[in-house]
Amino acid sequence: MRTLKRLIYLSLAGLLLFTGWLAYHVNASVQLPVVPYEFSITPGSSLKSVAQQLADAGVLHDSWSFVLLSRLTGVASSVKAGDYEITENISPAELLARITRGDINQSEIRFIEGWTFSQLRQALNEHPGLRHATANLTDREILQLIDATETAAEGLFFPDTYFFARGSSDVEILKRAYRVMHHHLHTAWAERAIDLPLADPYQALILASIVEKETGRESDRRMVAGVFINRLRINMLLQTDPTVIYGLGDKFDGNLRKKDLLTDQEYNTYTRRGLPPTPIALPGLSSILAALNPAETDALYFVAKGNGESHFSRHLTDHNRAVSRYQKR
Template sequence: MIKRLLFVVFFILILLGSSLWLDYATFRDEPVMLPEPSMIFEIPRGTSLRTVARRLSEEGILKHPYYFIALAYERGEQSRIKAGEFELVAGMTPADVLARITSGQVVQYGVTLVEGWTFRQALAAIEEQPRFVGSLVDRSDADLMAELGHPGEHPEGRLFPDTYVFPRQTPRFQVLRRAFERMEQVLAEEWAGRQDDLPIKTPYEALILASIIEKETGAPHERAEIAGVFVRRLRQGMRLQTDPTVIYGMGDRYEGRIRRADLREATPYNTYVISGLPPTPIALPGRAAIHAALNPEDGTTLYFVSRGDGTHVFSETLAEHNRAVRRYILGQE
């Protein structure tokens, strides 16, 4: 009688164990229940596996929190829960959720710095990303450059235009540092591949020229040709006479129009008055503009004028240039 009872108990335990295992296997492989196609699940720093499982259950994502804990132990992930924001999407299984929150694959938030922007425009864009922390715009340029390890240097043009992504709560200064270091890297790479015998003697001079090229044209195929014009002018001792430097020197006084008096005004950036390059960059140049500044196109042109469609007419002589000005600027055929 006792043997029979033990057999029955043993058989029941086997059935219960098999049923429990099948239930666990079904839980592990079935999609979780999300309230919407995708959602953000945030895990604060120091959160335990048990707390994560309980929260997932309370939010209706998982039916069995203890199965989730068992899954983590089965896979050796019980102590690898990461902090941050994680995106959960429809179709994910509990195994997928576990893999996501133990991989450190947190949600990233981006900020884009655009070619041709000024340093302060770039700071404003970083400031406007609400997921980052700490302020930049209320600090002086001098303080920011000192914290970047370059005290006394001008910040203009020193950030590389690109899209940068970081997790929530990233200090905004960290974004600034990444853009600064990226520009230093790109500039060093392009400087190493520069043409010989350029009238550009330092990487910083290349950055200045590249910023002018960036502001002069948005047409990719023109950058090297415009760089060639400027390099030939520098070699011949001609003034660059480029409007973007005048505009930069005018600062907040610029209202969309350059007058004759503005072209005669003696500012450090007025290349109609000064010889050579202005003292600093005037904008954020991209890699293409930096490459053009250090690899200008050969030729004999010394002048160019806008057609009004984003491209330019290039001329070898002043007479040709004046004809182009009459046609495209003054509207005289």
């Protein structure tokens, strides 16, 4: 009986000592190999593999106590993938809390107003923090992958900055950008001006993309949209250079020539009436709002002044004088 009691006491004493040692060990700060220390946890990593990764790097004294702590606290399956940065010495307990909370450094990618879908895809493919699931897909296959109902990808993705965890799929970024554009477009459509010569939100998106390419000046957007709306109402040719340039594609060398304006193609608004078949770029929110709430104007013409502003005219003679003044000087 004494031997049994002695074994029990020794076991309890050992357990208390081990518990005390473990509590001290997991709450004592570890000297980082470098400050700040950055590391990544890839999607699907187990806590055991992460613990070994950190132990091999010298962040943890050992991996087993870290794993044991995770199991005792019930968070062994809660590790979050992403990029992490530690800016000061940290205890294993706090480190475990961070990687199970997901206190990650987010990566970002920016889509610029006026970009084509080709430029957007290039930005996705060149980003080192993304998993490139769409790199070898056609535009049509990408639309099917994100459950888009449209048949052409141009203009469907909202230009903005998107944040994500390193290792995320580019498909998720595209889905988010598509949903954001859909939201902004349909919200603006519901609040559009009355009697616009636009059949549906997609036509509004086409017009918004033209406005986006025609002017970068915020104060001119609604006037530019007003000119195009006026032309659509009277079935007048839009005669906008950006659509012709878009239709030329890789054949455009930076100089738009007279023969380009005379050669018929589906995006040539000098030879075909109405809107082109698809958007020609990513329109920003201000261009969408301008297209659906254009300025009330009787102007049918405009020309760039060369300082970012545009000059608007009602009559062709006035427009020709403005062209001579601002473009031919």
